[in-house]
Amino acid sequence: MTISGKTMLAGVIGWPVSHSRSPALHNYWCARHGVDGAYVPLPVAPGALAAALKGLMAAGFRGVNVTIPHKEEAFRLVDALTAAAKRAGAVNTIRFEPDGTMRGDCTDGTGFVANLEAHDCAMSGQALVLGAGGAARAVIAALLDAGCDVLIANRTRDRAESLVAALGGGTVIDWDRWPDALARCTLLVNATSLGLAGHQDHDWTAPLREAPAGMTVADIVYVPLETPLLRAAKARGLKTVDGLGMLIQQARAGFAAWFGTWPDADAETRVLLLRGLNEGGQG
Numbered sequence: 308m309t310i311s312g313k314t315m316l317a318g319v320i321g322w323p324v325s326h327s328r329s330p331a332l333h334n335y336w337c338a339r340h341g342v343d344g345a346y347v348p349l350p351v352a353p354g355a356l357a358a359a360l361k362g363l364m365a366a367g368f369r370g371v372n373v374t375i376p377h378k379e380e381a382f383r384l385v386d387a388l389t390a391a392a393k394r395a396g397a398v399n400t401i402r403f404e405p406d407g408t409m410r411g412d413c414t415d416g417t418g419f420v421a422n423l424e425a426h427d428c429a430m431s432g433q434a435l436v437l438g439a440g441g442a443a444r445a446v447i448a449a450l451l452d453a454g455c456d457v458l459i460a461n462r463t464r465d466r467a468e469s470l471v472a473a474l475g476g477g478t479v480i481d482w483d484r485w486p487d488a489l490a491r492c493t494l495l496v497n498a499t500s501l502g503l504a505g506h507q508d509h510d511w512t513a514p515l516r517e518a519p520a521g522m523t524v525a526d527i528v529y530v531p532l533e534t535p536l537l538r539a540a541k542a543r544g545l546k547t548v549d550g551l552g553m554l555i556q557q558a559r560a561g562f563a564a565w566f567g568t569w570p571d572a573d574a575e576t577r578v579l580l581l582r583g584l585n586e587g588g589q590g
């Protein structure tokens with residue numbers, strides 16, 4: 308890659324950010340699509356986001372991705388929000404506009420649904436989402452907007468109730484009783500951090516006994532790629548969708564917004580990310 312004065316710049320702001328696979332993904336897409344662009348990791352400590360965004364805009368960056376712990380603050384700092392960002396209550400993609408303003412988007416939910424569609428999953432019927440954190444909110448909003456009837460179970464029930472009130476849709480069910488609801492669902496989504504490498508174990512085999520044969524099971528956790536939930540679902544003969552496709556799909560809109568080209572989400576892109584994850588990286 309040759310960087311010149313004309314090279315378009317973007318990056319990912321996080322704390323920490325050294326583990327991020329986004330630079331590898333976006334720089335691969337630049338090379339693959341012949342885009343004169345570069346994407347860099349930008350470690351920005353809590354409290355320094357506003358100054359960092361102002362500086363990057365002044366330095367001519369096209370925009371940035373924003374990840375943990377800055378997504379909610381980015382939501383408050385930008386000048387304009389997309390409908391998806393408003394629904395998610397968070398911003399993960401910012402475009403610096405030529406008029407000096409910042410436009411914030413949240414691509415997690417649309418990326419999740421795009422990945423399901425790429426796996427030929429019908430966006431209809433009843434979906435059960437486990438979790439009510441930041442990622443769950445984006446996923447639930449996108450499923451509701453796609454026309455699904457969404458049940459939500461979260462360990463902390465109040466958090467799920469607040470989410471339903473904020474989104475104006477979805478139905479809360481008890482965390483302890485979610486397996487009872489499976490029989491009438493076409494989709495089960497784990498949007499909690501259960502299954503994440505290094506986190507506490509959970510038994511998924513018993514709850515999945517109630518799952519109907521045609522149900523799809525999706526996990527948004529992708530480290531490990533085959534989570535304990537997906538392993539149990541496969542053993543039960545159910546269709547599974549892992550979290551890596553969501554990671555790739557949610558990145559596409561940012562690349563298009565900054566560099567003007569809609570990038571491929573093909574098998575080669577997936578292989579590139581898998582290689583990085585096996586070497587210990589994350590999204």
Ligand SMILES: NC(=O)c1ccc[n+]([C@@H]2O[C@H](COP(=O)([O-])OP(=O)(O)OC[C@H]3O[C@@H](n4cnc5c(N)ncnc54)[C@H](OP(=O)(O)O)[C@@H]3O)[C@@H](O)[C@H]2O)c1
Nearest residue numbers: 438439440441442443462463466499500503527550553554
């Ligand atoms: N594939 C992708 O592109 C992508 C994108 C974004 C996030 N993610 C993954 O999504 C996961 C959640 O991220 P987030 O930002 O939503 O985190 P978050 O806001 O911290 O929410 C965590 C969620 O997990 C639940 N939880 C945590 N430990 C639990 C346990 N032991 N038992 C039951 N529930 C538990 C929490 O329930 P309580 O409310 O009760 O605490 C909450 O619903 C992370 O693992 C992240 O890596 C993937």
